[in-house]
Amino acid sequence: MSGTTEGVEIDLSAINGALEGDGGIAHGALLVAFSEAVMAGDEAAMAEKRRAVIESLGPAAFVDTCAVIGSFNVVDRIADAIGIPLDEVLEGMSQDVRDELDLARFTAAG
Amino acid sequence: MAAAIPDYSHAPVPIRDDLKKTQAALLEYLAAPGSWFDSAERLAMAAESRQAPHCSLCQERKAALSPLAVHGEHDRARDLPDALVDVIHRVRTDPGRLSKAWFEGVKRQGLDDGPYVEAVGVVTLLAGIDFFCLALGIPPHPLPGPRTGEPSRYRLEGLSDGGAWLPMLAPEDARGPEADLYGSDPFVPNIARALSSVPGHVRALRELSNAHYLPFAGLTDPGARRNLDRLQIELVAARVSALNECFY
Numbered sequence: 001m002s003g004t005t006e007g008v009e010i011d012l013s014a015i016n017g018a019l020e021g022d023g024g025i026a027h028g029a030l031l032v033a034f035s036e037a038v039m040a041g042d043e044a045a046m047a048e049k050r051r052a053v054i055e056s057l058g059p060a061a062f063v064d065t066c067a068v069i070g071s072f073n074v075v076d077r078i079a080d081a082i083g084i085p086l087d088e089v090l091e092g093m094s095q096d097v098r099d100e101l102d103l104a105r106f107t108a109a110g
Numbered sequence: 111m112a113a114a115i116p117d118y119s120h121a122p123v124p125i126r127d128d129l130k131k132t133q134a135a136l137l138e139y140l141a142a143p144g145s146w147f148d149s150a151e152r153l154a155m156a157a158e159s160r161q162a163p164h165c166s167l168c169q170e171r172k173a174a175l176s177p178l179a180v181h182g183e184h185d186r187a188r189d190l191p192d193a194l195v196d197v198i199h200r201v202r203t204d205p206g207r208l209s210k211a212w213f214e215g216v217k218r219q220g221l222d223d224g225p226y227v228e229a230v231g232v233v234t235l236l237a238g239i240d241f242f243c244l245a246l247g248i249p250p251h252p253l254p255g256p257r258t259g260e261p262s263r264y265r266l267e268g269l270s271d272g273g274a275w276l277p278m279l280a281p282e283d284a285r286g287p288e289a290d291l292y293g294s295d296p297f298v299p300n301i302a303r304a305l306s307s308v309p310g311h312v313r314a315l316r317e318l319s320n321a322h323y324l325p326f327a328g329l330t331d332p333g334a335r336r337n338l339d340r341l342q343i344e345l346v347a348a349r350v351s352a353l354n355e356c357f358y
Contacts, residue, residue, distance in 0.1 A: 023345075061336075066245035081208055
């Protein structure tokens with residue numbers, strides 16, 4: 001399951017938690033592992049991955065990662081609580097990816 | 111008077127100034143009187159949202175195949191109306207399984223669109239700051255104290271059906287006091303419009319997105335980046351959204 005952007009082939013399976021290696025994204029595996037640890041509230045895993053992200057990507061990129069995790073915990077909740085549809089522009093840009101990843105399984109029940 | 115900057119002294123790395131200022135301003139905004147709730151009520155909702163992950167009913171529902179199969183009372187921290195507590199707890203702990211049927215049930219219990227949107231905004235904005243702190247490895251920021259003042263009762267005119275569960279303000283209808291709501295961005299995603307019946311929430315979300323993710327205008331620019339490149343940013347965003355079971 002892959003996609004190509006800006007001439008770079010990336011492994012989309014990371015989004016569904018099935019990534020092997022970095023998937024064509026610098027430090028992809030580590031970023032996913034850290035995100036998963038935070039979302040699981042796993043203190044030990046967070047501590048371990050936090051140190052690894054800081055060491056591998058640097059302090060500023062670590063802060064950016066924390067900020068994106070925070071931001072999407074806002075966006076996801078708003079989208080689900082208001083029942084907004086996916087924008088046509090964004091849907092058009094991502095339809096093949098959405099099909100590959102079966103993201104329709106997250107559509108809220110009517 | 112500028113909002114008090116929260117304590118980041120326990121953070122393992124320096125935090126950039128725009129994040130500090132944005133989070134300080136957001137906390138101050140959450141503590142201020144809103145459209146439908148006063149300061150004390152908004153702070154009560156914020157505190158209740160922090161209680162939600164510890165609620166046994168929410169934990170049981172989260173583990174169940176369907177949240178509808180589990181009944182009971184929420185373990186609540188504040189004396190808020192039942193419908194409001196359910197909104198707060200469900201949005202905080204299990205947003206991916208909210209449904210239009212559930213939303214309509216909440217409305218039948220007497221929670222109108224405006225107060226619903228205000229509650230959703232309070233819960234979600236605070237969740238973002240809290241998850242940032244969790245990822246960083248520092249305690250959640252203390253909530254500010256209550257402020258004086260009454261809710262504005264400002265009912266926005268010109269809302270229309272945008273395909274969501276409740277009406278939103280279309281970009282072409284943002285005028286007068288709401289002329290600034292969407293900036294001059296050529297593309298206004300639905301996420302930016304979602305909370306538009308409480309205009310303050312739209313402005314707060316835009317500030318949060320600018321500092322924590324990307325400006326809304328940059329969403330369609332594949333070259334937009336921070337210290338993470340765009341692919342890294344979107345990988346983290348997508349994995350978080352998948353774990354939240356969010357289609358958007």
